[in-house]
Amino acid sequence: MKDFVVLFKSSSKGCSDNQSLRMTHQFPTLSEAQKRELHETALRIVSPGKGILAADESVGSMAKRLAQVGVENTEENRRQYRQILFSADDRINSCIGGVIFFHETLYQHSDNGVPFVKMIRDRGILVGVKVDKGVVPLAGTCGETTTQGLDGLSERCAQYKKDGAVFAKWRCVLKISDVNPSKLAITENANVLARYSSICQQHGIVPVIEPEILPDGDHDLKRCQYVTEKVLAAVYKAMSDHHVYLEGTLLKPNMVTPGHSCSTKYSPEEVAMATLTALRRTVPPAVTGIAFLSGGQSEEEASIHLNAINNCPLPKPWVLTFSFGRALQASALRAWRGHKENEKAATEQFIKRAEVNSLACQGKYTGGDNYGEAGQRIYGSCHAY
Amino acid sequence: MVEDFPNTCQKTCIVISLRMTHPFPSLSPEQKRELSDIAQRIVAPGKGILAADESTGTMAKRLQKINVENTEENRRSFRDILFSSDASFSNCVGGIIFFHETLYQKSDSGKLFPQLVKEKGIVVGIKVDKGTAGLMGTDGETTTQGLDGLSERCAQYKKDGCDFAKWRCVLKISDGCPSALAIAENANVLARYASICQQNGLVPIVEPEILPDGDHDLQRCQYATEKVLAAVYKALSDHHVYLEGTLLKPNMVTAGHSCTKKYTPQEVAMATVTALRRTVPASVPGICFLSGGQSEEEASVNLNAINQVPLHRPWKLTFSYGRALQASALAAWKGKAENKAATQQTFITRAKINGLASKGEYKPTGAAGQASTQSLYTASYVY
Numbered sequence: 001m002k003d004f005v006v007l008f009k010s011s012s013k014g015c016s017d018n019q020s021l022r023m024t025h026q027f028p029t030l031s032e033a034q035k036r037e038l039h040e041t042a043l044r045i046v047s048p049g050k051g052i053l054a055a056d057e058s059v060g061s062m063a064k065r066l067a068q069v070g071v072e073n074t075e076e077n078r079r080q081y082r083q084i085l086f087s088a089d090d091r092i093n094s095c096i097g098g099v100i101f102f103h104e105t106l107y108q109h110s111d112n113g114v115p116f117v118k119m120i121r122d123r124g125i126l127v128g129v130k131v132d133k134g135v136v137p138l139a140g141t142c143g144e145t146t147t148q149g150l151d152g153l154s155e156r157c158a159q160y161k162k163d164g165a166v167f168a169k170w171r172c173v174l175k176i177s178d179v180n181p182s183k184l185a186i187t188e189n190a191n192v193l194a195r196y197s198s199i200c201q202q203h204g205i206v207p208v209i210e211p212e213i214l215p216d217g218d219h220d221l222k223r224c225q226y227v228t229e230k231v232l233a234a235v236y237k238a239m240s241d242h243h244v245y246l247e248g249t250l251l252k253p254n255m256v257t258p259g260h261s262c263s264t265k266y267s268p269e270e271v272a273m274a275t276l277t278a279l280r281r282t283v284p285p286a287v288t289g290i291a292f293l294s295g296g297q298s299e300e301e302a303s304i305h306l307n308a309i310n311n312c313p314l315p316k317p318w319v320l321t322f323s324f325g326r327a328l329q330a331s332a333l334r335a336w337r338g339h340k341e342n343e344k345a346a347t348e349q350f351i352k353r354a355e356v357n358s359l360a361c362q363g364k365y366t367g368g369d370n371y372g373e374a375g376q377r378i379y380g381s382c383h384a385y
Numbered sequence: 386m387v388e389d390f391p392n393t394c395q396k397t398c399i400v401i402s403l404r405m406t407h408p409f410p411s412l413s414p415e416q417k418r419e420l421s422d423i424a425q426r427i428v429a430p431g432k433g434i435l436a437a438d439e440s441t442g443t444m445a446k447r448l449q450k451i452n453v454e455n456t457e458e459n460r461r462s463f464r465d466i467l468f469s470s471d472a473s474f475s476n477c478v479g480g481i482i483f484f485h486e487t488l489y490q491k492s493d494s495g496k497l498f499p500q501l502v503k504e505k506g507i508v509v510g511i512k513v514d515k516g517t518a519g520l521m522g523t524d525g526e527t528t529t530q531g532l533d534g535l536s537e538r539c540a541q542y543k544k545d546g547c548d549f550a551k552w553r554c555v556l557k558i559s560d561g562c563p564s565a566l567a568i569a570e571n572a573n574v575l576a577r578y579a580s581i582c583q584q585n586g587l588v589p590i591v592e593p594e595i596l597p598d599g600d601h602d603l604q605r606c607q608y609a610t611e612k613v614l615a616a617v618y619k620a621l622s623d624h625h626v627y628l629e630g631t632l633l634k635p636n637m638v639t640a641g642h643s644c645t646k647k648y649t650p651q652e653v654a655m656a657t658v659t660a661l662r663r664t665v666p667a668s669v670p671g672i673c674f675l676s677g678g679q680s681e682e683e684a685s686v687n688l689n690a691i692n693q694v695p696l697h698r699p700w701k702l703t704f705s706y707g708r709a710l711q712a713s714a715l716a717a718w719k720g721k722a723e724n725k726a727a728t729q730q731t732f733i734t735r736a737k738i739n740g741l742a743s744k745g746e747y748k749p750t751g752a753a754g755q756a757s758t759q760s761l762y763t764a765s766y767v768y
Contacts, residue, residue: 230622
């Protein structure tokens with residue numbers, strides 16, 4: 001028994017000097033200072049009125065975006081495009097708490113030779129980096145996937161931290177169908193998200209946890225809510241099992257919406273109720289913030305929904321904000337079309353969307369074409385959810 | 386089609402589309418509303434629960450301490466004194482947990498106890514578990530039995546005036562405990578119980594008690610509590626339990642009884658609230674602490690500190706006390722009818738104190754005010 005105690009003490013960093021065999025906090029993962037750093041970083045990213053710009057499209061994803069506006073997918077064009085976003089003026093400082101970078105972009109510069117990371121950090125915006133390496137199939141399932149990228153992740157995180165990143169993002173993907181998501185897909189993706197989170201936190205990097213349930217399909221709102229609840233319950237059980245410090249994490253979930261081909265239409269208030277109900281049933285209050293992905297939603301749709309969520313009468317123990325990619329950039333991309341003379345106009349489009357979402361994440365967005373008159377919206381009874 | 390669907394699972398889905406709406410919904414919106422309303426009434430602001438569900442065996446111990454014989458009449462008599470207290474105690478007691486025997490006993494006035502209690506606007510609850518059973522291959526750990534025929538029993542209890550139920554699981558801390566099996570098995574049985582209760586219109590109080598026995602420190606208890614509660618809420622999700630229609634009855638996070646280090650109420654409170662924030666979803670309407678081995682005053686002071694913790698608390702944090710509400714009352718009674726008024730007074734005093742504590746407004750005489758105790762809360766990063 002004595003040997004066991006000695007062995008244990010030397011192998012565990014910072015283990016208690018406690019002579020008693022009774023373990024205090026068994027194998028504590030983070031020191032008080034580490035926890036404080038992670039928590040404060042998370043709080044800064046989701047400060048009131050702020051959200052995340054997801055500018056981490058992979059080379060493959062950028063190919064699709066640029067093709068839509070007739071621009072060739074070269075490294076230079078990708079750099080030019082991100083420059084349009086990053087050269088937005090101070091108006092975005094109060095709207096954007098963090099920017100997620102793709103690896104390549106982390107090491108690119110502006111035309112003036114200023115590193116993008118420096119441009120962002122100098123205005124008090126935090127730098128994040130996408131660290132997963134894409135989805136891979138789960139054999140024996142109906143087209144389901146897990147996400148790879150754990151190999152050498154610890155070393156990569158240490159390097160990213162040196163290079164200016166203080167948060168990371170990892171995307172898992174699930175889908176709804178007759179047989180999906182399967183139990184395997186749910187548990188495997190929850191597990192890999194927890195492993196990723198645990199590794200990030202060891203390096204002072206706040207993990208943004210993204211278990212995206214795709215909107216593909218004709219399922220209704222209730223189905224999406226049910227699935228979202230099951231997926232998130234599994235995610236947080238895995239987080240507990242892997243000893244992840246929840247106060248130093250952020251969640252990036254889908255909003256609860258019907259499938260794209262669902263024939264029933266739902267109001268923003270219904271989407272808000274379903275979304276908030278699902279989150280209240282699964283996401284522990286200790287999680288610092290929830291920053292929604294926009295999925296296939298249009299820019300306006302995403303803002304209207306975020307606004308409705310923040311006006312929903314159910315109590316909200318976490319910040320509810322945005323982590324938008326397309327929903328912040330679509331108009332900017334269209335305005336640019338690869339032409340230098342359009343750059344300022346494109347940047348304006350981005351700033352406009354950033355400001356709208358800053359209002360939406362505070363429940364103060366009153367504009368919008370299809371929104372009709374402002375004023376009391378009917379949220380209805382919560383017992384139907 | 387959607388309206389038909391929730392009512393039964395036997396009715397095969399009429400929807401032609403293979404796409405399921407909400408697969409096999411367990412409760413209708415009306416059932417959900419009823420459960421949610423009951424839970425809200427029990428933990429209304431300033432209110433908590435009187436746990437008067439001591440089994441016959443447990444009552445033997447209580448009565449022996451005051452040299453009173455453990456007869457059915459004596460047990461009835463004591464409960465009668467409590468339940469017939471001045472109606473004002475219903476301002477601090479939202480629900481009372483009964484033992485089976487007590488549910489069918491009457492007051493001196495001839496009124497059945499459930500009726501007496503309901504007339505005061507207090508919700509009637511019933512202990513439904515049948516005690517612990519050993520888990521083979523563990524270091525003295527247990528699960529809890531009582532699932533057999535539980536659905537029928539719940540239906541009967543609902544008819545007899547109950548609107549909530551209680552089921553106690555027990556875990557302990559030691560070198561090897563709680564084991565993965567004990568955690569998973571107790572979480573599962575709590576979820577089965579909860580599911581069955583809700584089908585019969587009873588709000589389940591979920592009680593995963595981690596005993597304070599041992600010399601472990603505060604951190605160890607917090608760690609174990611977080612693991613246990615994470616497992617409990619995963620099991621509740623797996624069993625499709627409607628969280629808005631449940632209540633949690635956990636231990637506070639405290640050091641073991643034989644721990645040499647002493648902790649302040651603020652430290653206990655911070656560790657407790659931190660553990661709960663990391664595990665209990667905001668949709669759970671209320672958390673009603675058990676008092677365990679704490680004295681009456683300790684239990685009140687700790688509950689008060691919990692309600693002053695400078696962290697966001699999305700659920701009600703109140704009490705579900707047995708001994709911590711009744712110890713002095715029992716001592717005042719001593720089995721003598723002439724002590725009735727004194728007994729009731731003692732009980733009401735304790736109830737009011739805990740009502741204040743559940744709002745963070747309890748000021749023990751000689752204690753510092755809220756403002757000065759705030760500074761005693763260390764940052765949550767320590768926990």
